[in-house]
Amino acid sequence: MWTETVIIVRDPYQNRTKIKLKSRLLALDASFDTGLYQLRGLLARTLDTANSFMRRFTVTGWRYWLVQMLSGGLTLTVFGSIFALSLALSNFDLTEGGLPEQEDYAVTFLDRFGNEIGQRGILQDDSFELQDLPDHFIKAVLATEDRRFFEHFGIDFFGLTRAMIENARAGGVVQGGSTLTQQLAKNLFLTNERTLKRKIDEAFLSLWLEARLTKRQILKLYLDRAYMGGGTYGIAAAAKYYFGKSAKDINLAEAAMLAGLFKAPTNYAPHVNLPKARARAKEVLVNMVQGGFMTEGQIVGALRNPATPIDKTDSAIPNYFLDWAFEEVKLLAGGKHRVLTVKTSIDMTLQKQSEQAVERHLRDYGKQYGVSEAAAVLMEPDGAVIAIVGGRDYGKSQFNRATDAKRQPGSSFKPFVYTTAMMNGYTPKSVVPDAPITIGNWSPKNYGRSYSGPVTLTNALKRSINTIPVRLAQAIGRDKIVETAYKMGVKTELMITRSLPLGASEVTVMDMATGYAVFASGGKKAEAHAVLQMIDSKGRVIFDRKRDVKVEQVIPEKAIGYMNEMLVTVIEAGTGRRARLPGIKAAGKTGTTSAYKDAWFCGFTGNYSAAVWFGNDNSTPTRRLTGGNLPAMTWQAIMNSAHQQVALKPMPFVEDPVAFAKLHSPSQAAEGGRIKDLKANRGIQRLTPEVVVQLDKLSGLIRVPQSEPRVQPLRPSVDQNTGEKKPQIVSGLIPMQRPENSGLLDITKNWRNN
Template identity: 40%
Template sequence: MPSPASHPLKRTLIASLKISAYAGILALLALVVAVAVAMSSLPSYGELIRRDDLGQMVRVRATDGSVLVSLGPSFGEWLRYDQIPDIMKEAMVAVEDRRFRSHPGVDPVGVARALKVRIERGTWVQGGSTITQQLARNIFLTNSRTFGRKVKEAILALALERRFTKDQILELYLNRVYFGGGAYGIDAASRRFFGHSAEQLSLAEAAIIAGLVKAPSNYSPTADAEAARSRAGVVIKLMQETGDITAAEAAEAAPERVKLVPSPKQNSVRYFTDWVLPQLDTLIDETVEPIDVWTTLDPAMQRSADAAVNAHTPKGAQGALVALDRDGAVRAMVGGRDYVTSLYNRATQATRQPGSAFKLFVYLAALEAGYKPDDMVEDSPVTIAGWSPRNSGRGYSGPVTVREAFARSINTVAAKVGQEVGFRTVADMAQRFGITTKINTQPSMVLGTSDVRLLDLTRAFASVARKGVAVVPYGIRRVATAKGELLYEHRDDESRVLVAPWVAAQMTDLLQAAVLTGTGRAAQIGRPVAGKTGTTSSNKDGWFVGFSSGITTGVWMGRDDARALPGLQGGAAPARAFHDFMVQAVARRPVEKFDIEVALPDWQLEPDEEAWYGEPDPGMMVDADGNPIDPAAIQPLPEGQPVDQAAPGAQAPRGEERLDQDWLDRAVGREPAQREGQPAIRRPPAAPPQSPQQPRASTPPANPVERRPVPSQP
């Protein structure tokens, strides 16, 4: 007979069991309700196939199709379950969830094993998460290690198992899980690491991908190739244990022989991609679908540019280079010696004084005003508004041609020419050619005292090389979705003419002389080159900008803090860097001679001063049939006889009008010479006109440029 004391204990035990049973039932009911609610809120399978919740993937490609940089998540084609290789499915199940086909979404064995390890080691080492739980976490939750997140993960996993089939869950998982290197899904991982679609995966490649899920950062081939191959060996061994592959297949796999795609270099190329990617906002509206951005960058030219800048930039200084094709396509861009240590792009962001390279705009204005390369100018002391420029050699050469003055970069001549054409005119010319920074109009501006950007100055030289047609630098050729839908394509615009072709041709003549005989001789590359050096005061900046065979390249060197660099001159290190780069850049391009013999406009082909001040040309007399009449046969008209009744060849007496073209001009109120196919020339009636070769000025300049009369061209 039980003791009385045992009855309260029995009752307590029974009560505890009942409470536990009720709590279990309530918990089960709550779980069922939670799963049902979760099922009702789950997106459809079609909605889960879309991966726009991962962000937009942007792949930036070079001219040869190689990937310069990948931004955002990277994912390839969505592969249906039947498109995924069996070896890939088996590898993933073997390493991540052996009982995937049998559990309801949560694996009790896995949970028990994780709890056991937690008790033994005092920390969570194994999570016990199934493939379904991992899918729920990747789509709906974060990676926070909290008990609440694990409960939610389990509920969502049970709901997913009730809503979708095992095949659908595995398809979703393999297309959405993160494999490191920015790749989401097995197709993105396969293309990223092996360079081909996941449909062609080998056993070793599938093992490498399957081994990445545990720790994408540690085992990613982009981070540690050897660790990735070692982890693949573990996966292959597990597949052999589960019977998915034979011992012979495991031995033949050899992950160490798998060829991996090298990672894109993230050095000087990033100067270009950082400049070009913000432009997407103005070109396309697509912000969800993955896109490929096909750029103008030439990888070979970029490597040559990087090598040239690093080889010639003085110690302690920075260098920048930008190269434009004839239509403005940026083929190479280096914004500094090392992108990793300095993100600042000196090719597009830095504003520095260009020195004598700015004389391009002084002489463009002069040529447009009527100067010609062979005109004589005077190299002599000059003072303008209290400013007295000096030449680099401290001496003066006297009369020199415009060509020689530009080639030797004579400052006094540039000052006189700038004063004659007008400093505001020079500033306007610079802005016309694409200088976006503020240009001052002080007399010293002709020597390049206003800050400019390297890209802008290179653009201006490229417009001269294009015979006066505006060049707009661009870096994006086209943009397409991953499926090939074209979103944007660049179109060249040749409609904006900055100067007449003959002005650009004469400027090219001057630029070529600067390289052949002037300050830019170090830039010679064995084929026609035109360019200009630039050196600022105290050797703070060195420039060389020039063009050859359709490529225009600008080089700048200096210190970021604008301190002096002894020995830095545009004709030295920058010109040599230009030389080294251009030798490689144009090696496969045909040699192009400069077209500097361009027909001059009509007003430059008119008679010179002697013709204007001499006797007028009587012209040629013709009869009624248009045949020439011998001047000796012309007879004066009898008194009183009208002109239109005179015999052929008769000459109107003095004081009477003659029926000729001038008479017709006056009769119809047309200016002389304003006929079809001829420009209108308005001449003052009381005095002969000013020579068209001499720029007009309301008052003579303080230090006029002495010029020698040049015979008119036929």
């Protein structure tokens, strides 16, 4: 047997290496300990030397406390500066792009004939140089806002201290500590919030402005960008708005009143509170004396003869229309264009007559029927709004009841139901049973709580039977009715409920006028609009409705023809008889909601569509007011005014009993003459001038317009600088064309075929 023997040979150098490494570590530790000991000794000796040196400056008593206060103050200053700097870091982002551009809109509106009717947005004018402004105005501003403006660097510590002392004496805030530069910084970059961070931001931005701009540039920018009340920005726009003159022509009293607006323009605006504005102007004049800018003798005249602003209560301004048109402008401009001239569709004559019609009926019958408000919209078949009456008095209530108030339309919504039925196989002669109907726990009733059995859709609409549209909605689907209403221009969201066919879902007056305009247009889309054309500050046409908007057919012509025939019967023999227009084919529908809270009449002719609503803002019931009463009467008054001296257009797909004839002999144009007498005069000579008359086939009589169709001339504007009158000509605007005499026939040629 073999035995295995293992011999282990150890490395003689291994232990020697470990011993050598251990010795080195011990030496390093000893050196480190020695170094620490020596450093400790050095620090001790240094501290003793420092203490020995500082003992020479040892103070006691009041000196000790002074040193402590200075030390604490220095510490607070350092840490406070670091904290303030951290808060102000966001301002570097604000100033990265330099001075901000003006982002507000400045829009001048014109009527359809090119006459200026008002403005919206801001009124801004920075065209004046600082040296063009009166010296007394600059002094009034500096005396009131910042007397040491040319002496400080953006933050006035002396002024701040003085303001704190004066406020402490008065027990309230009587003086502000912000410099003019700080106010400019706030106007350009910040909000009006009262926080510590905002004040710190204001201070840093003031320093940035002072470092970037000269004092004169800062003052000019302040006078151009400051809000002056009444929608105006800058001294030039304010002078024109309040006093109707150039800023360089304002006298001392006017300058004092304008300088007083910087503190609180809303409170001190002269068109809002003239006594308060004059009291503030007096304070400004006193400040000018106290600040050494003027003597008492120089301000006596201004004190005795305070400024009188021009009258700003012009009731002729169509404010409801302008508010609505301004929203449309902002949508069309898309934020790319801010200074605009806009030609609109409004006719100021019809606007005024519509307002008068609404006010007259409210004044004469409002108390009797317990109704306090009304609204109306008049538009052309394509949706061009001619007039908006948003309420009784814009000065008392700026709420636009024509565009913003959502009310139940009642039976005036039924034409959308019947239109949907006409698009789904029904005709005016279709028969549907008028009988009690129950859907779930809901049982709609007719107005007289009686039922007629089988009736045609024409009779059902004419008599405003409730059960028929409910049955139609069940048959064709409520969702289809909503789809039809949307196609016809209703913008308000409709709730698909069982009572939808009876007008339970709320809409606006504008919705209804737009929807009925589709009947007048022959089924073409009627988009409610005010803007015909927009021109930017450089004279470029950036929007033209005729050029940029395409018209599409949204309802089949056959359905429109059926509906127009049916809706004509409502006025001629139904619930809307008070809306009849003598000699003019008209169609429409009444609407009355439960508890008589809302009363409507909506209708149209070949020329216009209009919707009228009566009710109370708090939705309280009226005294049994129905749509066939005041609304129909008001609609008739508005439409009668609208059709004066215009060429009547036939209602689409409805035989019109009124034809037009162009007579070549004035002797033939006798008002009330008989049409049959014209038949014998087939050989009459052509004479001038030609006379256009209307031939009413129903009565057999001739109707003679009293004057030419209404075309308003441009009113001359007055140059604010020279006072000269000049015609208003705006580059790029489409000229308003005279109404076309569509449907005219030459009596000498075409009478035999008529």
